[in-house]
Amino acid sequence: MKYINLSLCLIALIFLQCHSPNSNQDEKKPDINRFEIELVAENLNQPMSMDVLTDGRILIVEKDGAVKVFDPYSQLVSTIAQIPVNKRFNQPFTTSGKKYDADDGMHGVVLDPDFDNNKLVYMYYSPEGEDSKSVLARYKWEGNSLDLNSKKILLEWSTQRERCCHWGGGMIFDREGNLLIAIGDNSGFNINDKDGDSRRTSGNSNDLRGSILRIKPEEDGTYSIPDGNLFTKGMEKTRPEIYIMGVRNPWRLTMDSKTGWLYWGEVGPSTDEFNRAREAGYFGWPYFIADNKKNTAIKTEYDTLHIVNNSQYNTGLVELPAKPIPSIAWYDRNPSELFPIPGSGSLSAVGGPFYRKADFNNAERPYPAYYDGKWFVTDYVRGWIMVIEVDDEGNYYSMEEFMPEGTFKGINDMDFAPNGDMYVLQYGHDSYAPYARDAKLFKIKYNGGNRQPIAKASSDKIAGSVPMKGRLLTEGTIDYDNNISQYNWVLTSESAESIEFSEQNPDINIEVPGVYQAILTVTDEEGAIDRDTIEITAGNEPPQVSIEFPESNSSFYFPGDEVKYSINISDDEDHQIDNSKIKIWADYLPEGFELQNFITNLKNSPIHFSANSILGKQLINQNNCTQCHRLNQKAVGPSFYEISNHYKGKEGVYAQLSEKIMGGTKGKWGQAEMPANPAVSLVEANAIVDYILNSTNSTEDKTSLPRSGTLKVANKDDAGHLIFKASYTDNGWGKISPLETSTVLGLKNPRVFVSSYDTTSNMRLYTPHFKQPNHLIPNGKTSYIGLNDTDLTGITKVGLDIINFAKIEKSNWKISLKANSPSGEIIGSSMLDNLNEEVDKFIKIPLKSTIGKKDLFIVIENNNYQKGMEVFEIRSVKFFK
Numbered sequence: 109m110k111y112i113n114l115s116l117c118l119i120a121l122i123f124l125q126c127h128s129p130n131s132n133q134d135e136k137k138p139d140i141n142r143f144e145i146e147l148v149a150e151n152l153n154q155p156m157s158m159d160v161l162t163d164g165r166i167l168i169v170e171k172d173g174a175v176k177v178f179d180p181y182s183q184l185v186s187t188i189a190q191i192p193v194n195k196r197f198n199q200p201f202t203t204s205g206k207k208y209d210a211d212d213g214m215h216g217v218v219l220d221p222d223f224d225n226n227k228l229v230y231m232y233y234s235p236e237g238e239d240s241k242s243v244l245a246r247y248k249w250e251g252n253s254l255d256l257n258s259k260k261i262l263l264e265w266s267t268q269r270e271r272c273c274h275w276g277g278g279m280i281f282d283r284e285g286n287l288l289i290a291i292g293d294n295s296g297f298n299i300n301d302k303d304g305d306s307r308r309t310s311g312n313s314n315d316l317r318g319s320i321l322r323i324k325p326e327e328d329g330t331y332s333i334p335d336g337n338l339f340t341k342g343m344e345k346t347r348p349e350i351y352i353m354g355v356r357n358p359w360r361l362t363m364d365s366k367t368g369w370l371y372w373g374e375v376g377p378s379t380d381e382f383n384r385a386r387e388a389g390y391f392g393w394p395y396f397i398a399d400n401k402k403n404t405a406i407k408t409e410y411d412t413l414h415i416v417n418n419s420q421y422n423t424g425l426v427e428l429p430a431k432p433i434p435s436i437a438w439y440d441r442n443p444s445e446l447f448p449i450p451g452s453g454s455l456s457a458v459g460g461p462f463y464r465k466a467d468f469n470n471a472e473r474p475y476p477a478y479y480d481g482k483w484f485v486t487d488y489v490r491g492w493i494m495v496i497e498v499d500d501e502g503n504y505y506s507m508e509e510f511m512p513e514g515t516f517k518g519i520n521d522m523d524f525a526p527n528g529d530m531y532v533l534q535y536g537h538d539s540y541a542p543y544a545r546d547a548k549l550f551k552i553k554y555n556g557g558n559r560q561p562i563a564k565a566s567s568d569k570i571a572g573s574v575p576m577k578g579r580l581l582t583e584g585t586i587d588y589d590n591n592i593s594q595y596n597w598v599l600t601s602e603s604a605e606s607i608e609f610s611e612q613n614p615d616i617n618i619e620v621p622g623v624y625q626a627i628l629t630v631t632d633e634e635g636a637i638d639r640d641t642i643e644i645t646a647g648n649e650p651p652q653v654s655i656e657f658p659e660s661n662s663s664f665y666f667p668g669d670e671v672k673y674s675i676n677i678s679d680d681e682d683h684q685i686d687n688s689k690i691k692i693w694a695d696y697l698p699e700g701f702e703l704q705n706f707i708t709n710l711k712n713s714p715i716h717f718s719a720n721s722i723l724g725k726q727l728i729n730q731n732n733c734t735q736c737h738r739l740n741q742k743a744v745g746p747s748f749y750e751i752s753n754h755y756k757g758k759e760g761v762y763a764q765l766s767e768k769i770m771g772g773t774k775g776k777w778g779q780a781e782m783p784a785n786p787a788v789s790l791v792e793a794n795a796i797v798d799y800i801l802n803s804t805n806s807t808e809d810k811t812s813l814p815r816s817g818t819l820k821v822a823n824k825d826d827a828g829h830l831i832f833k834a835s836y837t838d839n840g841w842g843k844i845s846p847l848e849t850s851t852v853l854g855l856k857n858p859r860v861f862v863s864s865y866d867t868t869s870n871m872r873l874y875t876p877h878f879k880q881p882n883h884l885i886p887n888g889k890t891s892y893i894g895l896n897d898t899d900l901t902g903i904t905k906v907g908l909d910i911i912n913f914a915k916i917e918k919s920n921w922k923i924s925l926k927a928n929s930p931s932g933e934i935i936g937s938s939m940l941d942n943l944n945e946e947v948d949k950f951i952k953i954p955l956k957s958t959i960g961k962k963d964l965f966i967v968i969e970n971n972n973y974q975k976g977m978e979v980f981e982i983r984s985v986k987f988f989k
Contacts, residue, residue: 134476134477134478135478135480136476136478137478138476138478139588140511140512140513141559142554142555142556142559142588143511143552143553143554144552144553144555145511145551145552146551146552146553147548147549147550148180148183148531148549148550148551149183149185149549150547150548150549151185151543151547151787152168152170152176152185152543152548152549153170153171153174153543153547154170154171154172154535154540154541154542154544154547155169155170155171155520155521155533155534155535155547155549156169156170156171156213156214156215156216156277156520156521156535157169157214157215157216157217157277157278157279157360157520157521157533158217158521158523158531158533158549159218159219159523160523160524160526160531161219162223162224162526163526164181164525164526164527165177165179165180166178166180166525166531166549167217167219167229168185168217168549169214169216169217169231170214171193171195171213171214172195172213172542173190173191173193173213173214173233174189174190174191174214175187175190175191175217175231176188178549180525180551186252188252188253188254189253189254189256191214191231191233191235192235192236193212193213193234193235193236194210194212194213194234194235194236194237194240194269195209195210195212195213196208196209196210196269197209197212197269197270197271197272198269198270199270209539209540210269210272211272211273211274211275212234212267212269212275213233214231214233215233215234215242215276215277216233216276216278216279216289216290217231217232217279218230218280218281220281220325221281221285226248227248227249227250228246228247228248228249229246229247229248229249229254230245230246230247230262230287230325231244231245231247232245232279232291233245234267240266240267240269241264241265241266241267242264242265242267242291243261243263244261244262244263244264244289245259245260246258246259246260246262246325246329247259247260260329261329262323262325262329262330262331263316263323263331265317267294267317268294268303270303271296271301271304273292273295273296273357274292274293274294274295274356275291275292275294276289276292276355276357276358277290277292277359277360278290278358278359278360278361278372279361280361280362280363280370282322282363282370283363283368284334285324285325286322286334287322287323287324287325287331288320288322288361289320289321289323290320290355290358290359290361290372291316291317291318291319291320292317292318292355292356292357292358293306293309293310293318293355293357293393293394294309294318295308295309295310295318299394299405299406302421305421306318306393306394307417307419307421307422308419308421308422308423310354310355310356310394311354311393311394311395311417311419311422311424311428312417312419312422312423312424313338313339313345313346313347313350313424313425314346314347314423314425315423316347316349318353318355318356318393319347319349319352319353319354319355320350320351320352320355320358320361320370320385321351322337322349322351322388333348336351336387336388337349337350337351338350338351338352338353338388338389338390338429345423345424345425346425350388351385351388352370352385352388352389353389353390353391353428354390354391354392354393354394354395354396354428354432355374355383355391355393356375356376356377356394357374357375357376358372358373358374359372359373359374359456359457359459360372360373360458360459360460360521360522361459362459362460362462362483364462364464364481364502365462365464365466365467366464366481367502369384369385369386369502371383371385371459371462371483372459373457373458373459373460373485373486375457376393376397376398376457377397377403377405378440378441379397379398379401379438379439379440380438380440380455380457380487381397381398381435381437381438381457382436382437382438382457382459382483382496383433383435384436384498384502384503385433386501386502389429389432389433390428390429390432390433391432391433391435392432392433394406395410395428396432397435397438398434398438399434399435399438400412400431400434412431413430413431414427415427415429415430415432416428436496436502436503436504437449437504437507440455441453441454441455441874443872443887445975447504447507448507448508448509449487449494449507450490450509450873451487451490451492451872451874451875452872452874452875452885453490453873453874453875453876453882453883454490454875454876454877455487455489455490455875456487456488456489457487457488458485458486458487458488458519458520458522459483459485460483460484460485460486460521460523461483461484461522461523461524461530462482462484463479463482463483463484463524464480464481465477466480467524468524468526468528471526471527471528473527473528473529473553473554473556474528474554475524475530475554476556479495481497481498482495482497482498483495483497484522484530486516486519486522487519488518489537489875489877490875491516491518491519492509492512492516493509493511493516493519493522493532494507494509494510495508495510516532516534516550517536517546518534518535518536518546519532519533519534519535520534520535521533528554529551529553529554530552531549531551531552532549532550532551532552533549534546534548534549534550535547538787541786541787542786542787543785543786543787544787545787547787558589558591558632558634559587559588559589559636560636560637560638561585561586561587561592561630561632561637561638562585562587562630563582563585563628563629563638563639563640564582564583564584564585564586564628565580565581565582565626565627565628565640565641566580566582566583566584566642567579567581567642567644568581569644570642570643570645571644571645571646571648571650571847572645572648572649572650573646573647573648573649573680573681573841574618574619574620574621574646575617575618575619576616576617576618576619576644576646577615577616577617577618578615578616578644579613579614579616580597580599580613580614580616580626580628581613582595582612582630585628587630587632589632591632591634592633593631593633594629594630594631595610595612595628595629595630596609596610596628596629596630597609597610597611597626597627597628597629598625598626599616599624599626599644600624600625600626600627601620601622601624602622602623602624603622618644620646621646621647621648621841621842621843621844622646622647622843622844623643623644623645623646623844623845624643624645624646625641625642625643626641626642626643626644627639627640627641628640628641628642645844645847646844647841647842648681648838648842648844648845648846649679649680649681649841650679650838650847650849651677651678651679651682651836651837651838651848651849652676652677652678652679652849653675653676653677653834653835653836653849653850653851654675654676654834654851655673655674655675655676655832655834655851655853656673656675656676657671657672657673657674658672658673658674659672660672660673661855661899661901661903661989662853662855662901662961663855663897663898663899664855664856664857664858664899664903664987665821665830665856665857665858666821666858666989667821667822667823667827668821668822668823669821669989670818670819670821671818671819671821671830671855672816672817672818673694673816673818673819674815675690675815675816675834677690677815677834679836679838681838681840681841682838682839685836686839687815689837689838690812690815690835690836691715691812691833691835691836692813692815692832692833692835693715693812693813693832693833693834694813694819694831694832694833695718695719695830695831696822696827696829696830696831697723697828697829697830697831697854698719698791698795699826699827699828699857700791700828701723703829705726706719706722706723706726706831707852707854709722709725709726710722710833710852711833711850713725715812717799717802718798720794720795720798721795721798721799721802723792723795723798723799724795724796724797724798724800725799727788727792727795727796728796728799731785731788733796736782737751739803745777746777748799748800748803749803749804750777751800752800752801752802752803752804755801756801756804761797761801762794762797762798765793765797765800766790766793766794766796766797767793768782769785769788769793769796769797770785770786770788770790771786772784772785825857825859826857827857828857829854829855829857830854830855831852831853831854831855832852832854832855833850833851833852834850834851835849835850835851836848836849858986858987859909859984859985859986859987860895860984860985860986860987861881861983861984862881862983862984862985863881863882863883863884864881865884865894865985866896867892867893867894868891868892868893868894869891869892869930870886870888870890871885871886871887871891871893872884872887874981883911883981883982883983884981884982885979885980885981885982886921886968886970886973886979886980888973889970889971889973890967890968890969891967891968891969892930892965892967892968893965893966893968893982894930894965895963895964895985896963897961897962897963898961898963898964899960899961900927900935900958900959900960900962900964901959902989903955903958903987903989904954904955904988905952905955905987905988906952906955906964906985906986906987906988907946907948907951907952907986907987907988908923908951908953908966908982908985909949909950909951909982909984909985909986910951910980910981910982910983911980911982912980912981913945913951913980914945915978915980916940916978916979916980917940917941917944918941919940919941919970919978920941920970920971920972921939921940921941921968921980922937922938922939922940922968922969922970923937923938923940923966923968924937924966924967924969925937925955925964925965925967926965927962927963927964928962928965929963929965930965932965935955935956935958936954936956938953938954950986952988966985
């Protein structure tokens with residue numbers, strides 16, 4: 109729960125410091141591999157906030173008003189209530205998503221400190237109806253549902269629904285049982301517009317918006333005002349509920365259980381903040397940001413020591429509290445000069461839990477004392493988690509990234525469970541999208557003891573003729589504690605005869621043809637074990653299959669061009685290659701799909717499946733469609749064969765079935781209802797339909813491509829990889845079954861986004877928006893981008909896609925194209941001011957004739973570079989014939 113018990117925490121802390129034998133070890137920075145990220149729940153619908161019960165269950169509220177519970181024991185998510193909330197603006201204006209989509213809806217949830225006895229839950233939301241307002245409501249949770257009839261409205265206030273944004277939403281109880289509620293400024297981005305003027309909210313002492321409130325809930329569903337708020341009760345033109353005034357969009361509250369001080373993240377206009385309040389105070393928005401820098405959006409001059417709110421919409425005090433409290437840490441779109449905050453570009457600060465180990469004295473796996481007194485924070489856009497250490501006054505002391513290997517998309521809330529695990533609630537980067545694929549709940553567990561080894565079995569040869577000599581390998585086996593005590597291999601034949609090896613990487617010599625199992629068992633000094641198995645086939649050398657592109661570029665395809673290809677096949681046992689057993693396939697992988705996953709599925713797919721069909725099958729498995737549909741057997745719903753036979757050949761079938769997949773349907777095949785799948789995009793739905801319609805086809809419905817030939821490339825610029833697959837199944841040898849070798853190669857679109865380049869140096873990452881690929885910005889006198897193993901045959905120019913080229917075209921930047929190393933042969937070079945942005949928006953650098961594959965380095969130099977000077981963003985690089 110989001111509240112603390114100070115006396116118990118202090119007693120536990122003293123006890124631990126005096127009696128813990130591992131206290132010194134516990135205070136060292138732990139290895140990052142001691143933390144494990146585990147996905148525990150998905151298929152959530154815009155999750156906004158959560159709170160943790162003392163029994164470990166997680167209470168989650170969603171933007172559309174659903175109240176859900178995750179049970180860590182059953183691993184199930186259940187819905188206990190649906191609160192009617194407002195979901196739309198009145199005007200067609202939004203920062204993301206479709207028109208009218210609103211930040212309004214459900215905002216926050218917190219459990220009563222005495223929840224185990226009184227079962228009370230508090231929620232902050234904007235109710236459904238014509239009356240534009242927000243409320244703080246209390247409900248009783250009985251059994252498996254929230255009693256909606258038990259609702260008590262403690263507090264309500266008027267809002268505007270004309271323009272977005274900023275509702276805040278964090279809530280927490282302090283140690284005196286006071287409830288704190290973070291409320292955003294409910295304002296747009298133009299301070300000269302009524303709905304954008306946050307002086308009427310955050311700068312208004314008579315308005316609850318743009319504040320953090322502090323009230324004392326009473327048993328009868330009312331509230332009282334505790335001592336110590338910013339304004340005394342009865343003071344003219346003020347609201348006594350206000351504890352913190354002058355915030356923009358406070359995002360998640362936490363408290364230090366040792367000091368009782370309040371911490372929160374705050375989303376700013378272009379500078380985001382991490383804030384701390386030791387007592388009631390004024391934090392300056394919209395007049396100040398960060399460490400009390402003036403807000404440049406306010407054009408009129410104002411005295412920083414005598415702040416006058418002269419907005420025509422202000423209903424509160426004209427003279428505001430002087431000298432606002434500054435942030436303890438802040439950052440903007442540029443690299444942070446003061447704080448080690450990673451990345452640059454778009455940003456959205458989110459506060460997380462403040463950790464005190466004394467709060468988890470009896471926890472199963474508490475985080476180590478190294479994190480004691482540190483505040484976990486995140487950024488919704490950039491995805492990192494940081495820990496901020498503060499000094500005895502609660503001021504910034506240091507900061508470091510937590511679990512830099514972790515990748516998150518759109519964290520909305522974080523909190524610790526009683527057992528010590530930290531839960532991370534992820535909204536995802538698809539704003540306003542119901543059931544977005546990244547809307548998930550994770551937990552991050554800490555292992556302070558022995559870590560189980562991870563066995564990885566391999567061999568330098570997994571198939572071959574006899575006598576077959578090889579070596580079994582443990583390469584890739586991991587033990588983070590470095591205490592493996594024993595390696596054991598068992599090589600077993602089909603007749604169950606076996607031989608054991610105690611060496612780590614034993615040599616083997618198989619003389620009898622057959623299929624063998626090689627089982628690796630790894631044991632550490634604590635007795636923890638892990639196993640891995642590989643299969644070895646002796647008696648048949650696998651065929652060799654290669655794909656070549658004679659007279660064509662082997663890295664890129666070019667729209668409207670032709671690709672010449674040739675398939676080479678050899679087999680030691682098959683003296684004549686059986687052409688009927690050759691399968692050659694080519695198709696486009698649409699943009700936006702992960703290449704390696706596709707290649708894995710392609711190798712096991714029949715030749716008559718298109719790339720879309722293969723993707724469709726992959727998506728069907730990911731979305732658990734097989735729970736209701738089988739390939740050729742009726743289940744809850746019709747089989748894919750039935751659907752294919754019914755719809756194939758009908759006009760508009762793709763649009764019709766895609767709509768059913770995304771929106772759901774009922775009654776077509778009986779009484780069973782197919783639920784909606786709003787997280788499935790139209791492109792993905794079409795791929796699923798493609799698989800279903802092709803499920804009744806056989807291999808004979810599509811013939812293999814010839815062993816050599818020419819393929820016409822589609823004349824469009826937005827296609828993804830052009831994938832070739834060639835396979836050959838040999839005739840086996842003796843009693844050994846035939847072996848198949850599949851080779852897959854992909855040709856890239858000639859436009860390559862820099863976010864997918866292989867190497868960079870002295871380039872900083874810039875995140876323009878979380879739905880766009882990252883850009884790179886030169887960050888020194890010499891920087892470079894590298895793309896490995898790139899065929900430059902036939903390439904005459906390399907084009908740079910530079911954002912706002914006009915700003916730097918007359919500058920001292922030099923671009924060099926170098927082969928094989930950043931200091932290698934120069935194969936193209938130019939000063940930027942000698943180049944022009946062409947009609948296609950690319951800055952093109954001539955490339956001298958180069959044959960074959962090279963590691964290509966784009967080296968960017970400026971001897972006059974210094975921090976703060978005008979720089980440029982590179983979005984992509986394009987290769988031209």
